[in-house]
Amino acid sequence: MPSRPVRIAQISDLHIKLPGSLAYGRVDTAKALERCVAALNEFNPAPDFVVISGDLADTPTVGEYEYLRRLLTPLKLPFAGVPGNHDSRELMRAAFPSARYAVASGPLNQEIEVGGLDLLLLDSSVHGKPHGELDKLTLQWLDARLATSPDRPALLFLHHPPFKAGIWHMDRQNLLNAGELAPIVRGHPRVQLIGTGHIHRAALTMFAGVPTTICPAPNHAVDLDLAELREPSFKVEPPAFHLHTWFPGGRFGTLVTHQVPIGTFDGPHPFFGPDGKLL
DSSP states (O other), X not given: OOSSOEEEEEEOXXXXXXXXXXXXXXXXXXXXXXHHHHHHHHOSSOXXXXXXXXXXXXXXXXXXXXXXXXXXXXXXXXXXXXXXXXXXXHHHHHHSTXXXXXXXXXXXXXXXXXXXXXXXXXXXXXXXXXXXXXXXXXXXXXXXXXXXXXXXXXXXXXXXXXXXXSOHHHHTTSBTTHHHHHXXXXXXXXXXXXXXXXXXXXXXXXXXXXXXXXXXXXXXXXXXXXXXXXXXXXXXXXXXXXXXXXXXXTTTXXXXXXXXXXSOOSOOOOSBOTTSOBX
């Protein structure tokens, strides 16, 4: 097993529109991505890889993906993405032709080795629909790939959460066939994390015995309306990304996820003075 930690940054729900356009008439998602890219480039130690967990474009159009590619050009880190419900498989495949997709057409699944980790990126998009499903081909592919290297830890990434988050209008468009994913995950103990997006805000639960997260977005957040008082709404909250750090040791190592805010904040300030006393 490799001796050094492996750091996987996860960003999600970029919703890039054509230049000059605002998402929902209010949110400059391009500027938000520029700030996110700068934060990733400046982070020390540098992440080993960046996963973009869906909704890279917004409408989507060829122009949006062209603009997305331009916005990602300054990113100094290797990256890969999976489609979300706002994406187009065909347009995304054309925009990122060097990606090593598992099949020449259909779902944009990928397997990527990063240090001591296997990253399995799963396409949960359903054409023209907001909800997610993993089709039979994807489920079979996942089961087969997990079986090939049973001693290597694996992280799974997809757009749609396989659980209810308590936000009514999002819960009806999560991963609708999560019950078909669960036995595959349980059958392969090397799965250490399932990372998702879609809801634009951080959340954590257990699914099929595995920690399962929702990644916050760099732009806007779905309103945390747990009381079901409002129509589907969003807020502009502090942006962030997830940093999943894997530490070697034991059979599959250990994994820790940090939420990293995007922006400039006061500090860091020392706790102790030159004399060693608490300030």
